[in-house]
Amino acid sequence: MRYHTPQTFEDAARIAAAAQGVTRFLAGGTDVLVQMRAGMVQPDDLIDLKHIPGTQDIARTEDGGWRIGIAVPGIALGGHEALCADWPGVVEGMELVGSTQIQGRATLAGNLCNGSPAADSVPGLITAGAVVEITGPAGTRTLPVEDVPQGPGRTALKPGELVSAIILPPRGDYGGDCYLRFIPRTEMDIAVVGCAVNLRLKGGVIAEARVALGAVAPTVMLVPEAAAAIVGTALDAAAEEALAQAATAAAKPISDKRGTAEFRREVAGVLAKRAARIAFARAKGDTA
Amino acid sequence: MSKIHVTTKVNGDPVEFLADPRETLLDCLRDRLGLTGSKEGCGTGDCGACSVILDGRLVCSCLVLGVEAQGKAVETIEGMAQGEDLHPLQRKFIEHAALQCGFCTPGILVAAKALLETNPDPTETEVRYWLAGNLCRCTGYDKIIRAVMDAAAELRGEAA
Ligand SMILES: Cc1cc2nc3c(=O)[nH]c(=O)nc-3n(C[C@H](O)[C@H](O)[C@H](O)COP(=O)(O)OP(=O)(O)OC[C@H]3O[C@@H](n4cnc5c(N)ncnc54)[C@H](O)[C@@H]3O)c2cc1C
Ligand code: FES
Ligand code: FES
Numbered sequence: 270m271r272y273h274t275p276q277t278f279e280d281a282a283r284i285a286a287a288a289q290g291v292t293r294f295l296a297g298g299t300d301v302l303v304q305m306r307a308g309m310v311q312p313d314d315l316i317d318l319k320h321i322p323g324t325q326d327i328a329r330t331e332d333g334g335w336r337i338g339i340a341v342p343g344i345a346l347g348g349h350e351a352l353c354a355d356w357p358g359v360v361e362g363m364e365l366v367g368s369t370q371i372q373g374r375a376t377l378a379g380n381l382c383n384g385s386p387a388a389d390s391v392p393g394l395i396t397a398g399a400v401v402e403i404t405g406p407a408g409t410r411t412l413p414v415e416d417v418p419q420g421p422g423r424t425a426l427k428p429g430e431l432v433s434a435i436i437l438p439p440r441g442d443y444g445g446d447c448y449l450r451f452i453p454r455t456e457m458d459i460a461v462v463g464c465a466v467n468l469r470l471k472g473g474v475i476a477e478a479r480v481a482l483g484a485v486a487p488t489v490m491l492v493p494e495a496a497a498a499i500v501g502t503a504l505d506a507a508a509e510e511a512l513a514q515a516a517t518a519a520a521k522p523i524s525d526k527r528g529t530a531e532f533r534r535e536v537a538g539v540l541a542k543r544a545a546r547i548a549f550a551r552a553k554g555d556t557a
Numbered sequence: 558m559s560k561i562h563v564t565t566k567v568n569g570d571p572v573e574f575l576a577d578p579r580e581t582l583l584d585c586l587r588d589r590l591g592l593t594g595s596k597e598g599c600g601t602g603d604c605g606a607c608s609v610i611l612d613g614r615l616v617c618s619c620l621v622l623g624v625e626a627q628g629k630a631v632e633t634i635e636g637m638a639q640g641e642d643l644h645p646l647q648r649k650f651i652e653h654a655a656l657q658c659g660f661c662t663p664g665i666l667v668a669a670k671a672l673l674e675t676n677p678d679p680t681e682t683e684v685r686y687w688l689a690g691n692l693c694r695c696t697g698y699d700k701i702i703r704a705v706m707d708a709a710a711e712l713r714g715e716a717a
Contacts, residue, residue: 295622298622306600342614370617
């Protein structure tokens with residue numbers, strides 16, 4: 270295995286494009302090293318991205334959003350007060366990943382690019398309207414996060430392409446987001462279902478909303494019908510019920526050892542309701 | 558397979574070793590540097606027996622490559638006692654009988670030390686969540702939590 274430590278994204282893309290065999294990028298390594306250990310993946314070229322300047326930074330963008338470096342670990346997101354105030358749902362999704370030790374390494378970019386349908390940070394990124402900046406042999410492009418996952422372990426990145434930053438839009442007034450997951454215990458497990466809700470209020474009524482579900486389909490998915498069920502309402506009981514029904518209907522889960530398809534469909538509705546309530550309270554200014 | 562020369566600091570001392578790029582930091586500590594205090598329970602980030610502090614952050618050394626330690630500072634269980642003087646956490650683990658086979662103990666001590674350095678006055682719930690990635694198969698967790706709470710009180714200068 271060749272271990273590379275490029276100093277720029279362009280060099281990283283060049284190395285990846287020229288590589289002939291199995292290639293992996295190394296951010297926190299909490300997926301890659303486990304896969305290497307299990308013998309699932311034996312990279313011929315491993316490209317460590319942490320030597321590229323700026324990859325450890327969280328910076329305000331000119332329009333008031335955020336640019337998050339691809340090597341920022343979960344613990345640094347959780348420790349960033351202004352980011353947590355703007356996007357608590359994004360940060361709490363990432364903070365659910367693994368233990369304290371895993372938090373010291375695991376990144377948003379790795380969670381997204383590993384391509385797990387149960388990736389905990391991805392629903393929150395999708396509902397926030399985050400985009401990734403992609404650097405490749407042909408230059409730089411951006412892509413909404415919801416267009417990155419293409420199936421378990423597969424992404425829309427082309428050979429030689431890598432994510433060079435994650436960009437969150439400005440929070441703006443009267444907005445709130447939330448991510449919840451169901452696991453049978455309180456820590457250290459993989460989501461049976463995950464759900465993120467992001468919404469904006471205008472005069473006490475939901476003016477815009479986005480809802481995303483994880484672990485109930487081959488990819489994390491945006492569910493526009495669930496969002497439509499609460500737009501124009503003040504999240505009264507009827508709106509909550511319509512939201513839950515839309516989320517349950519959109520879920521296309523499999524049955525496995527973590528839960529049956531029937532159970533997952535029901536939990537998708539329950540979590541959507543609960544996440545919407547929290548996002549709604551946060552949008553009103555409650556710091557829950 | 559060509560090896561890579563790595564220069565790093567372990568428990569304050571500059572060290573160097575040659576590592577196969579696939580080797581984990583845990584294997585380098587144990588097999589290249591002879592520091593066998595850090596244990597391998599799982600090798601996949603689940604048990605925390607391999608916990609070390611890397612540039613101030615608690616990590617599983619089984620999920621870090623040895624070559625990633627280049628130019629960094631690593632703290633392991635071997636750096637915890639000052640000569641014959643045990644760290645208060647180590648003393649409290651003995652007092653509370655917070656270990657049986659001891660396999661999980663180095664990782665838990667390193668993890669608890671990292672906690673008390675960032676949060677000197679944690680609640681019991683905070684200690685339990687912080688240590689959720691450290692598995693113990695024989696002692697049970699209550700004694701471990703009590704020992705950490707007691708050591709924290711002593712380090713704050715409170716008589717417990
Ligand atoms: C004990 C344990 C518990 C875990 N618990 C959870 C959990 O609760 N929820 C959850 O969602 N996940 C969990 N994970 C999985 C893992 O920690 C996360 O997916 C993590 O966010 C991966 O990030 P990383 O930086 O470590 O990725 P890495 O392992 O460095 O990379 C992962 C993949 O992404 C690719 N990649 C990385 N960066 C880029 C980039 N910039 N551009 C293109 N491709 C890139 C790599 O090639 C690789 O294929 C757990 C893992 C362990 C070991
Ligand atoms: S050996 Fe590293 S977490 Fe178990
Ligand atoms: S004392 Fe044996 S595993 Fe903890």
